[in-house]
Amino acid sequence: MAAAEPVSRHVSLIRGSIGERFVAIYVIVGHRVALVDTGFADHPRSAIQPALSALGLSLQDIDLVLTTHGHADHMGGHAAVVSASAARVRIHAGDSGRLHARSVMSDDEFARVFRRLGLDERAAERERMLVEVTGGTVAVGRPLRDGDRIDLGAGVALEVVETPGHTAGSVTFLVHPDGTALAGDAIQGLGGGSGLPLYEDPDAYRASLVRLAGLDVAQVGLGHAFRSAHVDGSAIVAGARLGPLLDESARFVDIAAQTAAAVVAMRRPSMTDAVEQFLRRLPPPYATPGADLETLGGASLHAAWLHLERALDDAGGAYRAEGAPVPR
Numbered sequence: 351m352a353a354a355e356p357v358s359r360h361v362s363l364i365r366g367s368i369g370e371r372f373v374a375i376y377v378i379v380g381h382r383v384a385l386v387d388t389g390f391a392d393h394p395r396s397a398i399q400p401a402l403s404a405l406g407l408s409l410q411d412i413d414l415v416l417t418t419h420g421h422a423d424h425m426g427g428h429a430a431v432v433s434a435s436a437a438r439v440r441i442h443a444g445d446s447g448r449l450h451a452r453s454v455m456s457d458d459e460f461a462r463v464f465r466r467l468g469l470d471e472r473a474a475e476r477e478r479m480l481v482e483v484t485g486g487t488v489a490v491g492r493p494l495r496d497g498d499r500i501d502l503g504a505g506v507a508l509e510v511v512e513t514p515g516h517t518a519g520s521v522t523f524l525v526h527p528d529g530t531a532l533a534g535d536a537i538q539g540l541g542g543g544s545g546l547p548l549y550e551d552p553d554a555y556r557a558s559l560v561r562l563a564g565l566d567v568a569q570v571g572l573g574h575a576f577r578s579a580h581v582d583g584s585a586i587v588a589g590a591r592l593g594p595l596l597d598e599s600a601r602f603v604d605i606a607a608q609t610a611a612a613v614v615a616m617r618r619p620s621m622t623d624a625v626e627q628f629l630r631r632l633p634p635p636y637a638t639p640g641a642d643l644e645t646l647g648g649a650s651l652h653a654a655w656l657h658l659e660r661a662l663d664d665a666g667g668a669y670r671a672e673g674a675p676v677p678r
């Protein structure tokens with residue numbers, strides 16, 4: 351039976367399994383009960399309900415469903431929680447458009463990069479998976495904004511800190527008085543299950559890491575157990591390890607930008623070739639020797655594409671179509 355693992359006085363972690371990995375779902379208990387993220391569509395039944403039972407609660411007791419960001423593995427369970435309770439759903443305006451199943455597919459970074467690289471089969475497979483894990487449409491309450499304070503009663507409150515970059519609407523919830531920051535995927539160390547760290551805006555992601563460094567927190571709850579030299583198989587990071595983890599996370603952005611610039615200067619014959627070169631030339635622990643487009647994770651391909659496009663742009667070139675030469 352799924353357990354609720356204590357994180358701090360008012361916060362518990364629930365693991366929603368995704369193959370051999372998991373998405374972290376958090377329950378915060380004051381007079382009112384809030385969930386931060388809900389996992390995939392089946393997680394309310396398979397993980398959240400059993401864990402709530404262990405706390406003497408049930409899905410019906412959920413008052414608020416809060417969203418760190420609009421990815422399917424963090425909000426696929428929203429509809430099931432809402433239909434079992436009277437919970438209100440809240441999300442940042444930057445990601446609220448992603449709450450609908452159709453948007454989840456059209457906004458999907460992995461499917462997009464698979465198609466750009468001519469990996470149509472993988473794009474179709476990814477889209478089939480997204481349909482399966484995304485629940486129905488839900489109504490949303492007032493958009494989350496920086497500085498919002500959400501009072502759960504009994505002296506427990508969540509403060510919203512905008513931490514965009516992974517997605518435009520990514521936020522961190524700071525739980526008072528616990529000093530626990532629930533950061534979703536705003537901090538990714540060396541990356542997650544699909545390879546390298548995933549972000550749609552590297553500059554914003556980096557700036558958010560700097561902002562998080564300025565918070566006074568006792569512990570951080572991440573969205574997954576990211577690979578890291580400072581965290582080991584856990585989604586929970588003690589405050590003392592936060593600085594090194596943030597530095598490690600930011601370092602990747604710089605390394606990726608430098609590697610992409612070096613590959614663009616090599617004038618590879620095609621974008622596909624440039625992507626493979628990028629992934630081979632990254633220094634340890636990021637390098638994927640013998641990298642093969644067919645087997646590389648979506649996040650790795652996305653990071654390669656994003657940084658190469660930016661490096662091309664800086665070099666005054668632009669990528670036009672699959673197989674087109676990297677401009678000289």
Ligand SMILES: [Zn+2]
Nearest residue numbers: 419421516535
């Ligand atoms: Zn995410």
